[in-house]
Amino acid sequence: MSTSLCSFAENPNVSIQYSKPLSQQEVLIQTTIKESGINDTLIALSKGYFPFNKMVTIQYGSVEGPLYDPNSHTIQIPYSFYQESLNYFKQNKYQERFNKAPQLGAIDTLLHTLLHEAGHAYIADQNIPVLGKEEDAVDNFATILLLNYIDNGDDIAISAADMFAFESETRPDYYDFGEYIDEHSFDLQRYFSTLCLVYGSNPGKQSNLLDEVENDYLKDRKEFCEFQFNSLSQSWEHYFKPTN
Structure with missing residues (x-):
């Protein structure tokens, strides 16, 4: 179900903006993002499957985020988010363990996050x-798009899942009360939920x-995934608007 991204022209309802870098590191991050192609991927997917009625702006270099601001219809991504992701992948020896460059893992995570927002x-x-x-719904939105419409989207989704696992490992064995009432599921839940969709897709x-997963639960879990x-793909397909 992959589609060629080269067939899509610029989408007038997605605007990409960059704040002025404040350090040499931010200059390098900005260049990395521009050269990665993730904005082209997002724009192509948006035009092809989820076109916006109102202009949505992606603002790199924001102070806060990653987040979506409904008041301004803006997605905010700090430059530091890429660097933090890259640090996680380096610290967990991603190259040695998975034969994948940490930089690629960080870009994969950024693309999944962009699609989430x-x-x-x-x-x-x-x-x-x-x-x-x-x-949870937009986690699924991002992963389903990658799996159904992007070549090697499963690898990208797995990288994003690994990031959830890395973040979970840095937390204590207990959760604060605030995390129980947070709008996000726990990082380890997000990790397994993403892997579940990747497995279920193929x-x-x-x-x-x-x-x-423990053997006692593995068969049932695979069937559920x-x-x-299939269930989530069908649900989101109801709201996608293929234009190609």
Whole structure:
């Protein structure tokens, strides 16, 4: 179900902006983002499947974020987010463990995050009803888009899932009360939920992806993941508007 991104022209309803870098490191991050192609991927997916009625702006170099601001219809991504992701991938020896450059893992994470925030923007733009946690819904939005419409989207989604796992490992064994009432699911839940969709999209290719699950639960979990992927794909397809 992959589609060629080269066939899409510039989308007039997505604007990409960059704040002035405040350090040499931010200059390098800005260059990395521009050269990565993730903005072209986002714009192509938006034009092809989730076009906005109202202009949405992606602002790199913001002070806060990553986040979607519904008041300004703006996605805010600090330059530091890429660097923090890169540090996680380096610290966890991503190259040695998974034969994948930490820089690519960080870019994959950034693309998944952009699609996550674009999911918030699309829900607001289209007045899509959400029954449950919207944060979970847009996690699924981002992952389903990668799996269904991007070549090697499964690898990108796995990188994003690994980032959730890395963040979970840095937390204490207990959670503060504030985290229980947070709008996001716990990082480890987000990790397994993303892997679940990746497995469900292609059980043959991803046969070993859920090996962390205990054997007593593994068979049922694999069956559920196939069901979950098909169910969520169908649900989001109801709101996608293919234009190609």
